[in-house]
Amino acid sequence: MSQEPESREEAIARLQRSASDLESRTARDASAEVAGQAAASQAWKIIADLLGGVFVGLAIGFGVDYFAGTSPVGLIGGVLLGFAVSIWMAWRTAQRIMAEAKQYGEPKAVPFDDDEDQGA
Known part of the structure; x- marks a missing residue:
């Protein structure tokens, strides 16, 4: 049988x-x-916020130590202040990201894969 x-x-x-x-x-x-x-x-951006805050605090603390002559106090205070500011900035960025993610709704569930449980 041949086809047309x-x-x-x-x-x-x-x-x-x-x-x-x-x-x-x-x-x-x-x-x-x-x-x-x-x-x-x-x-x-969150990583840059965390590192940048610490480094800026370190630089400000070093500057305070250099000009005021308070050798370790300004440096330690600057690092602690920079760390606190960097944590606050990272928290603020995370809150903004979560608010933007809410517009997309709940993520889709991924079906469970039973193949991994069975010994190969």
């Missing part, structure tokens, strides 16, 4: 459907990629 040859239009339509199916399966989710980049940049 399909017309050119039918063949083109079938190929276009196959191509669009393949593209939809292999295409990356652009929104997930952008969200991942945004999360990474926010994480780097």
Whole structure:
């Protein structure tokens, strides 16, 4: 039994459907990629807040020690003050990130994978 040859239009339509199916399966989710980049940049911002606060406090403490002549007191006070400010800035950034995340709703649950429990 031989099949009837399909017309050119039918063949083109079938190929276009196959191509669009393949593209939809292999295409990356652009929104997930952008969200991942945004999360990474926010994480780097929190790290910069933490380190920057300590280093700025260290520099201010060193300057106070240099000009006031209070050798270790200004340095220790500057580091402690810088640490406190950096913790506050990181907390503020985390609160802002959480407020922005609420607009997307609850995250989707990932189904439990029983394959790991079975000995291979």
